[in-house]
Amino acid sequence: MRVQSGNNWSAADSAALYGIEHWGEGDFAISKSGEVTIDIPFPAGKISVPLIDIIQAARDRDHELPLLLRIENLLDSRVTEINETFQKAIQEAKYTGTYSGVFPVKVNQQCTVIGEISRFGADFGHGLEAGSKAELLLCLASLNDSGLLICNGNKDREFIDLGLWANKLGHRCFFVIESPIELPLIIERSQKLGIQPLLGLRIKISSKVGGLWTETSGDRSSFGLSTAQLIATVDELRKAGMLDCLQLLHCHLGSQIPDIREIETAVQEASRFYADLAAEKVPLKYLDLGGGLAVDYIGNQSLHSHSRNYDLPGYCRCIVETIKKSLAPHNIDHPVIITESGRATIARTSILFFNILNAMRYEAMALPDSCPEKSHPLVARQFQLYHEAAEIDLSTGYTEALTNRDQIRDLFRSGAIRVRERALAENLFLAIANILSKRLDPLEEIPAPLSGLKYNLADIYYGNFSVFQSLPDTWAIDQIFPVMPIQRLDEYPERRASISDLTCDCDGKLDRFILAGGESQTLPVHPLKVEEDYILGVFLMGAYQETLGDLHNLFGDTNVINIRINEDGGFDVIEEQSGDTISEVLTMLEYEPTSFYKDFRDKIERAVKQKRINLTERQQILAQFSAQLNGQTYFKS
Ligand SMILES: Cc1ncc(COP(=O)(O)O)c(C=O)c1O
Numbered sequence: 220m221r222v223q224s225g226n227n228w229s230a231a232d233s234a235a236l237y238g239i240e241h242w243g244e245g246d247f248a249i250s251k252s253g254e255v256t257i258d259i260p261f262p263a264g265k266i267s268v269p270l271i272d273i274i275q276a277a278r279d280r281d282h283e284l285p286l287l288l289r290i291e292n293l294l295d296s297r298v299t300e301i302n303e304t305f306q307k308a309i310q311e312a313k314y315t316g317t318y319s320g321v322f323p324v325k326v327n328q329q330c331t332v333i334g335e336i337s338r339f340g341a342d343f344g345h346g347l348e349a350g351s352k353a354e355l356l357l358c359l360a361s362l363n364d365s366g367l368l369i370c371n372g373n374k375d376r377e378f379i380d381l382g383l384w385a386n387k388l389g390h391r392c393f394f395v396i397e398s399p400i401e402l403p404l405i406i407e408r409s410q411k412l413g414i415q416p417l418l419g420l421r422i423k424i425s426s427k428v429g430g431l432w433t434e435t436s437g438d439r440s441s442f443g444l445s446t447a448q449l450i451a452t453v454d455e456l457r458k459a460g461m462l463d464c465l466q467l468l469h470c471h472l473g474s475q476i477p478d479i480r481e482i483e484t485a486v487q488e489a490s491r492f493y494a495d496l497a498a499e500k501v502p503l504k505y506l507d508l509g510g511g512l513a514v515d516y517i518g519n520q521s522l523h524s525h526s527r528n529y530d531l532p533g534y535c536r537c538i539v540e541t542i543k544k545s546l547a548p549h550n551i552d553h554p555v556i557i558t559e560s561g562r563a564t565i566a567r568t569s570i571l572f573f574n575i576l577n578a579m580r581y582e583a584m585a586l587p588d589s590c591p592e593k594s595h596p597l598v599a600r601q602f603q604l605y606h607e608a609a610e611i612d613l614s615t616g617y618t619e620a621l622t623n624r625d626q627i628r629d630l631f632r633s634g635a636i637r638v639r640e641r642a643l644a645e646n647l648f649l650a651i652a653n654i655l656s657k658r659l660d661p662l663e664e665i666p667a668p669l670s671g672l673k674y675n676l677a678d679i680y681y682g683n684f685s686v687f688q689s690l691p692d693t694w695a696i697d698q699i700f701p702v703m704p705i706q707r708l709d710e711y712p713e714r715r716a717s718i719s720d721l722t723c724d725c726d727g728k729l730d731r732f733i734l735a736g737g738e739s740q741t742l743p744v745h746p747l748k749v750e751e752d753y754i755l756g757v758f759l760m761g762a763y764q765e766t767l768g769d770l771h772n773l774f775g776d777t778n779v780i781n782i783r784i785n786e787d788g789g790f791d792v793i794e795e796q797s798g799d800t801i802s803e804v805l806t807m808l809e810y811e812p813t814s815f816y817k818d819f820r821d822k823i824e825r826a827v828k829q830k831r832i833n834l835t836e837r838q839q840i841l842a843q844f845s846a847q848l849n850g851q852t853y854f855k856s
Pocket residue numbers: 323326348371471473474475509510511512559560561562563762
C-alpha cells in the first residue's frame with residue numbers, strides 16, 4: 220500500500236489508514252486529538268472514552284502493561300444484537316418457531332465472561348454450551364434458569380450423571396450424541412438414576428464450508444454421526460422406548476465461515492434431515508446449527524478467511540428463511556433455532572495492550588565522506604553505488620548492491636577482508652537500500668527485484684508481551700487481528716515496523732496487519748519518544764486466545780481488568796486480576812517455590828563461606844531473588 224505524505228495528517232487519515240471505521244463497526248473510533256476511543260451508545264447519546272484513560276486507571280491500580288481489557292458493555296451489546304436480530308428475522312419471515320442462543324464456553328471460559336453472559340443473557344434465555352466435564356461444572360454453577368444447556372463432546376459416566384441431575388434441578392440440559400458408543404451409557408445411567416435425558420443427535424453435514432475450519436464439516440469430520448449411524452441411533456432409541464427424549468438435531472459446520480451461500484446450503488441439508496426425522500415421528504423441537512457466524516476481522520465484507528460476505532441480519536435471515544423454505548413441503552412445526560455463536564459474541568469484548576520497549580532500525584550508521592584507501596574493490600564499488608543511488612536504475616542498481624554485499628560476506632568468511640571493512644560495506648548497503656526504497660514511494664508498480672525491500676528495511680518494534688500467551692492463534696493458524704497505536708493518531712506514522720514479542724522465538728512476532736489498503740507485512744507506526752510509552756492495542760481478540768495461550772519462555776497471564784462504561788462518561792472497574800507471578804508460573808511446572816528459594820539460599824551460604832560475597836551482598840541478592848519470585852513475568856520499565 221502506498222503511504223500518503225505526512226503533511227496535514229489528521230486523526231481521520233489514521234482512521235482510514237488503520238481501517239478502524241470498518242473493523243471497528245462503531246465500537247471503536249479515533250478522537251480529533253488522535254486517541255482511540257471506545258464508543259458506547261446510551262439513550263441520551265454516545266459516550267466516547269479514550270482507551271488511554273482506561274490504561275491509566277489500570278496503572279493507578281498497579282496493573283502495568285501488558286494488560287488485557289474486557290469491556291462488558293460490548294459483550295452485552297453482542298448478546299442483545301444476536302438475539303434481537305434473530306427475533307426480527309423470525310417476525311419478518313413469519314416463522315412460527317423461536318430463537319435460543321447458547322454461548323460455547325470453550326471460546327472464553329473466564330469466570331467474569333461466563334457470569335456476565337448468564338446474568339445479562341437471562342432475559343433472552345441465552346444459554347451455555349459445554350464440551351467437557353469441567354465446562355459442565357462451571358455451566359451448572361453459572362447458568363441462569365431460562366437458558367438451554369447443550370452438552371457436546373465426549374461424555375463419561377460422571378458427565379452423564381451430572382447432566383441428568385441438572386435436568387432434575389430444572390435445567391434443560393441436552394446431551395448431544397456425537398458418536399454411537401455414547402448412547403448405551405446414557406440409557407444405562409438414565410435408567411439407574413430414574414431421570415429421563417434430553418437428547419440431541421449431531422449429524423455430519425456433507426456440504427463443506429470454506430475458511431480455516433473446513434475439516435469440521437464433510438464426511439471426514441471427527442464429530443457427528445454418519446447418516447447410517449443416525450438412523451441406527453434413532454432405531455435404538457425407539458427400541459428402548461426413549462424416542463420422546465430425542466428432541467434436538469445438531470450440526471456444527473466450523474468456525475468463521477466466510478461465505479453465506481455455504482451456510483445456506485448446509486442449513487438446507489440440516490433442515491432436510493430434520494424434516495425426514497420428523498416424518499418418522501421423531502418428536503424433534505430444536506434445530507441447533509452450532510457456531511460459524513464469522514467476525515469481520517478485516518472489515519471488508521469479503522470471502523477472505525478473516526472476513527465474511529454477510530452481516531448479522533443477513534446471517535439470521537438466511538437461517539430463518541432457509542429452514543422455513545425447506546420445511547414448507549412437510550407441514551411440520553418450525554423448530555426452535557439454536558446457534559452457538561462463540562467468536563461473534565465475545566471477540567469484540569477484549570483488547571490486549573502492550574508497550575514497545577525499543578526499536579531496531581535498518582538504517583546506515585555514520586558513513587565516511589570518501590572510501591578509505593586500500594578498501595577492497597567491491598567495497599569501493601559499493602561506495603560509488605551509494606553516491607549514485609539517487610539516479611541508478613532501480614532494478615540493476617539494487618541487484619548489484621545486493622550481490623556485492625553477499626560477495627563481501629563470502630570474502631569475510633574466507634578471511635580475505637576484516638570485520639571493520641565488512642561493517643563499512645554493510646552500512647553502505649543499508650544506505651543504498653534506503654535511498655532506493657524512498658524512490659519506490661511514488662511508483663504504482665514495484666520492480667520485481669525490490670518487491671521485498673520495504674519489508675526488509677522495516678523497523679522491528681519490540682513489544683512487552685508474548686504471542687504464545689496472549690495471541691496464540693496468530694502463530695498457530697495465522698490469525699490476523701486488527702493492531703494499531705492507540706495514541707498520536709493525529710501525527711503521521713512515518714515508520715513501518717513488524718512487531719517482535721519478548722520470547723526468544725523467531726515465531727514470536729506479528730507481521731500480518733490489516734490496513735485500509737489490504738493486508739500488509741508491516742504496521743505504520745510513530746517514532747518512539749524517550750519520555751512517553753508507545754502503546755499498541757490488539758483488537759477483537761476475545762475469542763479463544765486466553766484459553767489457548769501457553770507459558771512459552773514462562774511468560775504468564777497478563778494483568779486483566781474488566782470495566783463497564785457508564786452513561787456519565789466514567790467507567791467502573793468490575794473486576795481486576797494481577798498477572799501471574801514468577802512463583803505461580805513455576806508452580807504450574809511443578810516447582811516448589813519454597814524449596815526453590817531454599818536451594819538458592821544454600822548456594823548463597825556456600826558463596827559467603829567461600830568469601831565470594833559478603834553479608835551485605837548476601838542480603839541484597841536474597842531480597843532481589845525473593846522479590847522477583849513474587850513479581851510478574853513481563854518486562855518492568
Ligand atoms: C460445537 C461447537 N459449537 C460452537 C462453536 C463456536 O464456533 P464459533 O466461534 O465460530 O461461533 C464451536 C467451535 O468451533 C464448536 O465446536
